[in-house]
Amino acid sequence: MSQTASTDEVTVRPYSPGGAVSDEPSGKLSSNESALGPAPAVVRAVRDAVPDFHHYRTSEEFRAGLAEDLGVTPEQLLITNGSDESCYLVAFVHLGAGATVVTSDPPYRIDEIVSRINGAAVVPVPLKDGAHDLDRLAAEAQDAAIVWLPTPHNPSGIAVPPARLGPFLDRVPATCLVVLDEAYRPFLPPERRPDALELLRRHPNLLIQRSLSKSHGLAGFRVGYLIGSAAQIARLDAVRAPFNVNAAALVAAGAALRERGWSDYTVARVRDERARFEAFLDAGGFTYWPSDTNFVSFRPRDHEATVDALAKRGIAVRDGSDLGLDGWLRVTVGSAPRMLLVREALIEAGEG
Amino acid sequence: MRVPATLLERDLTMTLGEREIDGPTGDAVLVKVEWAGLCGSDLHVLRSGVWVEEWPATLGHEVFGEVVEAGPDAAFAVGDRVVLDSRVPCLDCEQCEKDPDFCPNITFLGESRPGGFATHVLVPSRSAHAVPAGVQGEDAVLAEPLAVAFHALGHLEGAPRRALVLGHGPIGALIHIELRRRFPDATVAVAEPNPRRAALAEALGATVHESGAATGAERYDLVVEAAGYPNALGDAVKAAGERATVLAVAISEAESRIRPLDLVEGRIRLIGVNAFLTELPEAIAAIASEPWRYRPVVTRAVSLAEFPPAVAEELRDPQAIKLLVRP
Ligand SMILES: Cc1ncc(COP(=O)(O)O)c(C=O)c1O
Ligand SMILES: [Zn+2]
Numbered sequence: 001m002s003q004t005a006s007t008d009e010v011t012v013r014p015y016s017p018g019g020a021v022s023d024e025p026s027g028k029l030s031s032n033e034s035a036l037g038p039a040p041a042v043v044r045a046v047r048d049a050v051p052d053f054h055h056y057r058t059s060e061e062f063r064a065g066l067a068e069d070l071g072v073t074p075e076q077l078l079i080t081n082g083s084d085e086s087c088y089l090v091a092f093v094h095l096g097a098g099a100t101v102v103t104s105d106p107p108y109r110i111d112e113i114v115s116r117i118n119g120a121a122v123v124p125v126p127l128k129d130g131a132h133d134l135d136r137l138a139a140e141a142q143d144a145a146i147v148w149l150p151t152p153h154n155p156s157g158i159a160v161p162p163a164r165l166g167p168f169l170d171r172v173p174a175t176c177l178v179v180l181d182e183a184y185r186p187f188l189p190p191e192r193r194p195d196a197l198e199l200l201r202r203h204p205n206l207l208i209q210r211s212l213s214k215s216h217g218l219a220g221f222r223v224g225y226l227i228g229s230a231a232q233i234a235r236l237d238a239v240r241a242p243f244n245v246n247a248a249a250l251v252a253a254g255a256a257l258r259e260r261g262w263s264d265y266t267v268a269r270v271r272d273e274r275a276r277f278e279a280f281l282d283a284g285g286f287t288y289w290p291s292d293t294n295f296v297s298f299r300p301r302d303h304e305a306t307v308d309a310l311a312k313r314g315i316a317v318r319d320g321s322d323l324g325l326d327g328w329l330r331v332t333v334g335s336a337p338r339m340l341l342v343r344e345a346l347i348e349a350g351e352g
Numbered sequence: 353m354r355v356p357a358t359l360l361e362r363d364l365t366m367t368l369g370e371r372e373i374d375g376p377t378g379d380a381v382l383v384k385v386e387w388a389g390l391c392g393s394d395l396h397v398l399r400s401g402v403w404v405e406e407w408p409a410t411l412g413h414e415v416f417g418e419v420v421e422a423g424p425d426a427a428f429a430v431g432d433r434v435v436l437d438s439r440v441p442c443l444d445c446e447q448c449e450k451d452p453d454f455c456p457n458i459t460f461l462g463e464s465r466p467g468g469f470a471t472h473v474l475v476p477s478r479s480a481h482a483v484p485a486g487v488q489g490e491d492a493v494l495a496e497p498l499a500v501a502f503h504a505l506g507h508l509e510g511a512p513r514r515a516l517v518l519g520h521g522p523i524g525a526l527i528h529i530e531l532r533r534r535f536p537d538a539t540v541a542v543a544e545p546n547p548r549r550a551a552l553a554e555a556l557g558a559t560v561h562e563s564g565a566a567t568g569a570e571r572y573d574l575v576v577e578a579a580g581y582p583n584a585l586g587d588a589v590k591a592a593g594e595r596a597t598v599l600a601v602a603i604s605e606a607e608s609r610i611r612p613l614d615l616v617e618g619r620i621r622l623i624g625v626n627a628f629l630t631e632l633p634e635a636i637a638a639i640a641s642e643p644w645r646y647r648p649v650v651t652r653a654v655s656l657a658e659f660p661p662a663v664a665e666e667l668r669d670p671q672a673i674k675l676l677v678r679p
Binding site for chain 2: 023024025026035036037039040041043044259261262264265266268269272335336337338339340341344
């Protein structure tokens, strides 16, 4: 799977976004979006701000507020156009022909894509029961430029136990960056969230990537951020586009961070529905990975019948073949009514 | 025809069974139920047996579904998507001759006639309202309780600045959501001991108190009593400020103690609010235009077979905000 490419002959399997099978928005369970959307106060803030959008807006104010919330300095933060933009910037600055990166296999695809686009070779390390194989990742990191480490991981939904992160980072050479992608961090119970800032103090080669797409329901606005040492952040900040996060997104993100109760409720609802769905999968004897995210990847027994039964109910899920998981399906944890339809579809397909 | 239905027996046990439903004659329509909502008043019936006119009963008056058979004079065609009006006017009194919305002998779907906790329900055309294309059924089914919230807030005479909602069950939560939509600059406090229900109140931006008896020194110009615990109305009146409006919404037989002097000196308007009048079409329109506002109240959805045990759980220990069933 690994390959070396010079920048003029890059072969990348392009990213294909999750699709829909009906015009009912709640049925799109293919892209790990929030079932509840942004907080009503976010909608109001954005609507009210539209008349100001003839001005360019920098992310300085948002960055200052976020820094205070997180307990870091603004210079340790880079606000990005979706957390995916972090991947593009990090790869652009740190990779080139001849470089090597390490990902789990299957990877979260964007990290793999940006690495290849920038000419790097990708060393895939197979997941072990859905979990990152930290020993092998550390071993492969010895000559690598970057280890991409989403936790909880997509498409498995499984998180690295926080106590294992420190020892892992101790084994990665200081010359190799570790990008901890915490897009799903809010879905972890608080006691299993890594103390990311403490890790950062001890490991200047660590970058922490986060997203407001999932827990805050802002996927379409595209807002994420990167936390790192001031020196690391300065290098990335120097190459980003001047107004990389647009004004609407900045207004939305600012309001969303004030609406803590909304993201807490969003996460609580996901956890309720996920527990119901996983109990159903357990009862049906399915193979699946217990998830710490807003999606569950499982292996249906009759793939085609399952996809059809879901589609009949207006529900689109992500086919595992898009994700390096042939034969699996990844379903976003949607609203309670849609998750009932998912269970109903599985029963109809002879699965339940 | 015989259709799967929940049956509530006189001893207040609810089981899954079958019942006979006539085909539609006259202007009646047979509706295949896609979603039905459990209401606080259903729980009241399940505890007490009140209002039921014929046993076994099939409750359920929050209904979204599709017309599958239509009588010769029906106002709907097969395939139309509808929500049902929960109210059953007597159509036999003086008022009904003028406007059945105000019938004094009104009864409710599921109590005086078989309701929506079944695969099919038969109703006259006047009891059905079309749902615009593009509105999801699981959103549309909230129209009936939302009409109750609309009706309650229709009693306000001005914009409240400080509101208190006692109880964040389905009706309290929908009233809260509607308060935010109509009066975005008002502050809202909520009294709700149940953590899940309180979490939604917080998500919507409310200050949450664990008990209606301990909401602090603040006085409110609107207090909505949607909890129904013993002395809830007493707490509501105590929290009401000068010239406040107190809306009594909860269906409860628990008594409250009110000092008339508090009402008199505070010149408080205390209003009992029951169901709704003409608000159902407005509620459907509101859901059609901003369904995202209302979706967060739905916290659980079950199949018809899962419904009786889920309801039993709710009776023991209410956990859901809005529980939907898909028959
Ligand atoms: C692991 C992981 N990282 C990042 C993202 C993307 O986040 P954003 O929308 O902020 O770019 C996703 C979205 O699916 C993801 O699964
Ligand atoms: Zn009448």
